Amino acid sequence: MTTVAQKPHIIVFANEKGGTGKSTTAVHVAIALQARGARVSAMDLDHRQRTLGRYFDNRAETERRTGKDLFIPRHATHDGESLEFFTDTFDALCEGADFMVIDTPGRDDRFARIAAQRADTLVTPMNDSFVDFDLIGQVDPDTYKVTRPSFYAELIWDARKARAKADGSTIDWVVLRNRVQHIEARNMRRVSEALDQLAKRVGFRIIPGLGERVIYRELFPKGLTMLDAREFGEMGLSHVAARQELREMMAALALPERTGDATMPLFA
Template identity: 80%
Template structure:
């Protein structure tokens, strides 16, 4: 099924394992794109946790409370049950957007699978461990060589085939290594080598994500991101390093530039989809 209008790039964050920084990464990507003046829409498919929805609720309140012209996507949260509501929100949010960012639950979910099939860029964040690696591939316990892909890699393969049948398009699958340790470790090297092996077999790109930093959790109550530094007061070294991580991640995602004119006023409006 086609992802949407030719001028909308659909970015789906999906991982059936929780605790990978998926929602935090999705919010930062959405705000980073909106900060450039792009028209960004967000759909939160996790009606239980609703992390992206709550994050942007907090941001909307900060905008209202401080009168701040912060970049702000339009957004909504799905009810988790109704196909009709899913299609309604999808069509409502994608209309006129340069980028459409979807956050999915950290569990198997039919709407997450549907969103994956419509993705232009599919981002799977994972922590730097074999516990997380097991979702996409399995390794020999002695040599740590990849033995075969796991169920989730097969699920993405099926999504790619479905997308190709629907409109001939390809899905750019990106595995994003969040919470990387900042010191060299044997396990880190082994995970890296296994990921590189698997990337060649199943066809994903491997890029660095966001580190394990307290700053990301501190920003949530106000709905702020690392791009809103003027609200921090004095920036510490952790803030500076984290912001550089975000810049590097955005560059590595290699998202296309919007085809339509950018409207900064729209990006900063803080309109919430009904």
């Protein structure tokens, strides 16, 4: 009897606007999944900034320097030019993986569009502002009611149609609200209401993401995540809150259980 290998669940982080915490979120999701016992691969499509790839390089250096074992997914960076390179690398990373995490550039990119069509879960991080909202929808300047979807929402709509036509699968589109502020309550409420309107119209889920915290920027040079913070330093109240945010985000993503026995408690 021949056993057919299970296709990995593809998670694509995509947003044509930079500065939304896309790479930081992608890294935390990848490490959280691996800590849960999953076999994880990752691919960075932004060959210019290469934030995801550099994050994992920094992580490997910290592992070498400290002698502590860290979860590091198999990963590669695309060259930004070759379709053959993309296909070969994608296929190689998918082999034997439970999850494939793909980080895309914060700009219009041919390979980001290809990745979006292959996604099982498509995550679009956005900051809590109408500047970021404009990527997916337009609002009336006086009432803040949604007037129409924007170009990116239409792009994802096309990707979903192409995927359904190709293999009958659906793409779970998740808009992830990163860096939510707790001050401008009126603006936050207006953005939230606009997102709810657009979600019903276009068909995406809205979930909480990661807050605006200095700790995330401090962790990058060492390639660490909030899952490693306790082992490498004291846990302040901000760290505890950040770990709770990560826990809630992972639960809200509602990813399939494709893991063996957890290698370590996810939030010990």
